[in-house]
Amino acid sequence: MRRRTTVGAVLAALVTTLVTGIMTIGASPADAAVGGSGPYPADYETSTGLPNHTIYRPQNLPSERLPLLVWGNGGCAASGTAQINFLREISSHGFLAIANGAPNGSGSTTSQMLTQSIDWAFAENSRSGSKYFGRIDTSRVAVAGFSCGGLEAYAVSADPRVTTTMIFSSGLLNDADDYQLRRLTKPIAYFIGGPSDIAYPNAMDDWGKLPAGLPAFMGNLNVGHGGTYDQVNGGEFARVAVLYLKWRLKGDTAAGAQFAGPDCGLCRSGQWQVQQKNLTLDGGTSSPSPSPSGSPSPSPSGSPSTGPGCTATYTVQDQWNGGFVAGVVVTAGSSAINGWRVTLTLPAGATIASAWNAVNTGTSGTVAFANVSYNGRIAAGQTAGFGFQGTGTGSGAVASCSAT
Secondary structure, X not given: OOOOHHHHHHXXXXXXXXXXXXXXXXXXXXXXXXXXOOOOOEEEEEEOOEEEEEEEEEOOOOOOOXXXXXXXXXXXXXXXXXXXXXHHHHHOXXXXXXXXXXXXXXXXXXXXXXXXXXXXXXXXXXXXXXXXXXOEEEEEEEEEEEOHHHHHHHHHOOOOOOOEXXXXXXXXXXXXXXXXXXXOOOOEEEEEOOOOOOOHHHHHHHHOOOOOOOOEEEEEEOOOOOOOOOOHHHHHHHHHHHHHHHHHHHOOHHHHOOOOOOOOOOOOOOOEEEEEEOOOOOOXXXXXXXXXXXXXXXXXXXXXXXXXXXXXXXXXXXXXXXXXXXXXXXXXXXXXXXXXXXXXXXXXXXEEEXXXXXXXXXXXXXXXXXXXXXXXXXXXXXXXXXXXXXXXXXXXXXXXXXXX
């Protein structure tokens, strides 16, 4: 039984207050350093194709593809600049971040707006003529939110395109919503403001009900419900969010060492109270294989192939006792392709539980994956990606690709 009645009422009241723009308790907002502290100075823009949203992007798009973060604001407030310092800081480290709500907008948001952000980003990545054409890593998608926005993130976490969830100072309000926990299959991280955070009991209750085997991180920083979003460059919450996203969406195991293991960086920080479930830094094995058309394999770093057809590079992104998450990057050769098919031979005993950004035929042994409607067309030398969660051990799978 959850202790939610009183907490839920208080949190609901606080959500109402947050809508008015009071995002930090007992502190006045501070201006962010222009562009954030990352290597890609960032700001925000809007798009007529995605009304009522705010898009944070590096001012000059880097050569590396941008993983995607979609964000629900505190109070479910429809102001996409409500956590501007925090989101601009994340984007400056090479991420595309899309917040619900127009810049300085008013009103309230819904979880469907997070789905709209993902839809738009995937479409732009595939649209010839878009500045984002082939520039978004659609195999790496995080959904996240603060307070009421965290509830929106929970609602979207089951989207097959989402590869990790981040909950900031939030937790389910009612036992009737616990089904959202039971359907979680991708890694999740909680960043909570400590016992003085009104969402603390809700978050800890959720933590105790996560599915067995789910990779999960819980960090408590004693700053209360308001977090550090309005501090310069988003403060400590932004710093750890960037590290988590580098780990989960860019495969940076040095960043992952801040979260995983008994001697993790945040464990030793003296600031954070840390709990872990099923976290390992295993992963990073890749097995590129040429397509039947004879194009050469990419280098171990995953560089695009130079021949016709396509190549597939397989990577274990996370491995835990009894399960794993893997990703596959499909790279077109010297000519554009209009569709692709990846054949993956899994290790003995491994099975596929769920897949995103591709349709699979079979779940064990040799499995075929075909593109979906939004990621089949790939320009010469460009990439698309998909991922899946499996049971067993993911290391050692062999992938091959053919253009269709």
